[in-house]
Amino acid sequence: MEQGVGANLLLLWAMCLGHAQADGSSGYASVIEVTNGGPWGGWARPEMCPDGFFASGFSLKVEPPQGIPGDDTAMNGVRLHCTRGNAEHVVESQSGRWGAWSEPLWCPFGSFLVAFSLRVEAPVIPGDNTAANNVRFRCSDSTELEGPGLAWGDFGNWSEPCPKGICGLQIKIEQPRGLRDDTAVNDLRFFCCRS
Template sequence: MFSNHNGVLLSILCLCAISCTEVFGFSSVISVRNGGQWGKWQFPEHCPNGWIAFGFALKVEANQGTGDDTALNGIRLFCKASAVSTESHIIESESGLWGTWTSTQWCRNGFLKAFLLKVQHPQGNGDDTAANDIKFICSDGTVLAGHGQVWGEWGDQSGTCVKGISGIQTKVQSPQGDGDETALNDVRFFCR
């Protein structure tokens, strides 16, 4: 049986959820179902208020041959106030330790609105890489293919951020020492 205090507390929590969404400037989260199983969700990063992502870069480890591969290690989003703005702001949730950053890719006539993730299924005693690559869909329909690694399969497309992607949160496995490293396993994006 609920007391009046519990009802008031529930009402306050519901109002906070609504107003927190408005305060932080995002209304939903888009994700995919094929993300890797290892690691923990890291702190999210958001574009400045009212800005959205128009471009991205990836942190990718080159093929290690017989060594341990981690493939996709990080994702950076490049936020702008508008398509014609020359000022940009980089946001990045946690990234893995390995790899180098690719060149930035930009939507020519729009903003980032959806994505697909390429993920390798667990390999048992083999070399696990988890997330390998990402593709973003721009609001004009253009698909921007990342320059990640070759392993894994593409999953289904995420939902759509109609007003643009404005935040990122990554799921990253911390370094395992002598273990099999996977680094970035999954990602989700916040909508404006």
């Protein structure tokens, strides 16, 4: 799907979910994506920072390596830590069942998240697939923050930047598959703040 078409569909979905403002405009300006996301799972419901809050930190839910013959899933969730002054609000899209949440990583005081890059393991057939393993964010002051995810796969290109910062997220996640291979998080997209 072309990025413009995907962004328009997300805008329509967000409006239907009540994320639209009273004047009919969306609560975000655009959507940023990367091209190397994993192929499995579906998109969960978008989650947005409250009005006037900007994402200035993040944390990850990560399952450590399971060894042989375990089933590795690596990254199982992402939380945005949205701030306004001294107030903080945490948002997360759906997350997988495995692993534990990390401590938040923060942009330097006064800056906020603006772009991201995703570390993804290419499909291995047959094999133990993990899909998304880690994420990096760039802050508005150019600081780069790398999450505490796992090292399988490669980081892809950086997304386009959000001029006024990130204020929401949506996660592509594969649901548990029983005795079959699980991957959990496959892809991410983020919403750019309107103001």
